[in-house]
Amino acid sequence: MARFFLILAFALASVGSLALAGLVERTFRVGKMNISRLCEKRVIAAVNGQMPGPTLEVLEGDTVEVHVINESPYNITIHWHGVFQRLSAWADGPDMITQCPIRPGNSYTYKFNIIGQEGTLWWHAHVSFLRATIYGALVIRPRRGAKAYPFPKPDREVPILLGEWWNANVVNVEKEALLSGNGANKSDAYTINGKPGDLYNCSSKEIYKLKVESGKTYMLRIINAALNNQLFFKVAGHGFTVVAADAAYTKPYKTDVIVIAPGQSIDALMIADAPPALYYMAAQLYQSISPPFPPFDNTTTRGVLEYKYSHVQSPHPQMPEMPAFNNTATAHRFYTNLTGLLMPGKPTVPLEIDTHMFITFGLGIDPCQTNQVTCNRTRGATVASMNNVSFRNPTKMSLLEARYKNVKGIYAEDFPNKPPLFFDFTNASVNTDPTLAPLLFAPKETKVKRLKYNSRVEMVLQNTAIISNENHPLHLHGYNFYVLAQGFGNYNKSMAEQSYNLVDPHERNTIAVPTGGWAAIRFVANNPGVWIMHCHFDIHLPLGLATVFEVENGPTPDSILLPPPMDFPQC
Known part of the structure; x- marks a missing residue:
């Protein structure tokens, strides 16, 4: 009973x-x-x-x-x-x-x-x-009946989507990049909520406008939807209080500049406390590649923040002072000052680890293929890799379907836990040292890393200087991870672990690993399925900068992957 x-x-x-x-x-x-x-x-x-x-x-x-x-x-x-x-x-x-x-x-x-x-x-x-x-x-x-935001409720919430625009068919842009074996052509403009702003040709009326009232608080839901570029974002005369990143609450962090990589989102409170007038909001490139720089879109998109009645007092908007396009110090300061907001009942960072992974990633080369019409025949075509494996998509069926149906031959479960060789990862001499020449070549393979259900994983993500040093935004599907620490140069275990934040690290699903540097993250593999981790520079995904985690089913009915839906697409 x-x-x-x-x-x-x-x-x-x-x-x-x-x-x-x-x-x-x-x-x-x-x-x-x-x-x-x-x-x-x-x-x-x-x-x-x-x-x-x-x-x-x-x-x-x-x-x-x-x-x-x-x-x-x-x-x-x-x-x-x-x-x-x-x-x-x-x-x-x-x-x-x-x-x-x-x-x-x-x-x-x-x-x-x-x-x-x-x-x-x-x-x-x-x-x-x-x-x-x-x-x-x-x-x-927050759900019905739940407590409201863990900060004062804003008067208005405003999505700010930062995008990237080409005066070309974007499918052809990617095809041309892969056929040439080089990178994608630079974009022609950036956009705010789809509008390029008045600095571009024929765009004086294609400018986003946000009307505000003095004294009110606005939550800007900022998303970087650009394909291949990180961005600085500012509003003239105004500051922000960051309260969330990638849909995970942070301790309030005050700043006058937002740095945001493709795939990331930031929730920032902005009080309309400036003298009533017109103010530009602006976004422009953060270029993290070490010189010499390849061609890049160094333009600026901007919108207008307009106070009620401001047209009477100030017909000309004020422009914010933007950081230099290569201001890595500002970017690093922003990324490393974020901490997590501890909330009752929420999971905390795992302290014991079952699986340690050390992953190097970056660019590489591959011998020219017959259909690559302008490939550099001496150097080869550009590829990208993780632990010297350049990921190749399957063609017959999806990895998840192959895993569910136990179909063999679609992928291998031997993605390595570490690179084939440890060397001076961030030293550009790797490109000229004949003893390291094999590291320049990354084979195209479909490999995954198998994880036990509920296993606790730590990953060290190490940038390399192969071809170029660059800040890569790595996105993990199906999970948030805790950002323990990040820094420049080669990861040094004993020194790095002293800087680990195991108390209130912030959570993300996309991390911009520092230029010529590293990041350490942790997550718990408690979601069965197959989950890709890849660079969110879109040109680097087809080049192979990705790997996949195959997470096993758990021991209970509520930890077992369900069958595919009836309308599941077939190849």
């Missing part, structure tokens, strides 16, 4: 919890959109005729169903960037990792729950360069 009442009480509690949750159902039609930018008329792929696409607003605990109908001429997938996808890996979205793409004329319903997350995430295409125009914000607010 006692057991009966215990089960009944658990069932009633579950019903009560479900009653507080809701169903958010949307339809995304991916199709052609006519748009004029920078003096040219273009046809782009977009969702529901919008660029950026619609903002998806949900509450923590909600179930989300998005019906994606592909009316474009391209294969498409949608990735819900930063969503944990607990037991719903089929909805994660990366092409040929968790699904085959949605073919033109077909559809697929992404269904997943939002559990244990609040803040700003986003969604975007995960095929080719299509996320240049197929992207939008994903806003997660």
Whole structure:
């Protein structure tokens, strides 16, 4: 009898919890959109005729169903960037990792729950360069009946999506980059909420405007949706208080500049406390590559912050003083000053580790292929790798389907825990030292790292100077991780561990590993499935800067991956 009442009480509690949750159902039609930018008329792929696409607003605990109908001429997938996808890996979205793409004329319903997350995430295409125009914000607010934000409620919340624009078909931009064996052509503009701003040709009216009232507080939900560039973001005459990063609350951090890498999001409170006037908000490049610099887009996008009645007092907006494009000190200061907000009931950083991994990553070379028409025949084509393995997507079926059906021959489970050789990783002499020449070449393979359910993982992410030193933003699907420490040069275990923050490290799903440096992160592998970790510079993903974690099922029914949905796309 006692057991009966215990089960009944658990069932009633579950019903009560479900009653507080809701169903958010949307339809995304991916199709052609006519748009004029920078003096040219273009046809782009977009969702529901919008660029950026619609903002998806949900509450923590909600179930989300998005019906994606592909009316474009391209294969498409949608990735819900930063969503944990607990037991719903089929909805994660990366092409040929968790699904085959949605073919033109077909559809697929992404269904997943939002559990244990609040803040700003986003969604975007995960095929080719299509996320240049197929992207939008994903806003997660506290569930019904829960406490509000752990900071004073802002008067208004405003998505700020920073993008990147080409006066070309972005699919062709990527194809040309891969055929040439070189990097992608630089973009023609940056954008704020899809608008380039008045510094670009034919764009004086294509400028984002935010109207504010004196004394009110605005939460800017800032997302870097640019393909290949980190950005500085400022608002003239105003400061910020950062309160969250990648949908994980941080201790309040005051700053006048936001540094944000592709894939990252920042929630920043801004008080409209300046004299009523017009002020520019601006975003421009943070270029972390060591000189000599390749061609890059060193332009500035800007919008206008307009106070009520400000047109009477100041017709000319004030421009913020932006950091130099290569100001690594400012970027590093911002990234390393973020700490996590400790909250009751939330998981904390694991102190004991089951799996240690040391991962080197960066660029490399590969012998020219016959279809690479302008490849450098002496040097070879550019590739990218992790632990000297350049990741190659499977072609017959997705990794997740192969794992679920136990199909052999699609991938190997021997991704190495460490590089083939330890050397002076950040010294540019690696490119000329004949004894290290083999490290310049990275074979193309499909390898994954198998992890036991609930194993505690520490990863040291070490940049290398092979080809170039660069700050790479690495994104892990399906998880947040704790950022323990980061620094420059070669990782030194004894010295680095003294700097580990094991008390209040902040969480992220995307980390910008310092130029010529390293970062140490930890996570608990408690979500079964296959999860890609890759550079969020889009040109580096097809070049192979990625690996995949295959996480085993757990011992209980609620820790076992469910079967694929009925409409799961087939290759």
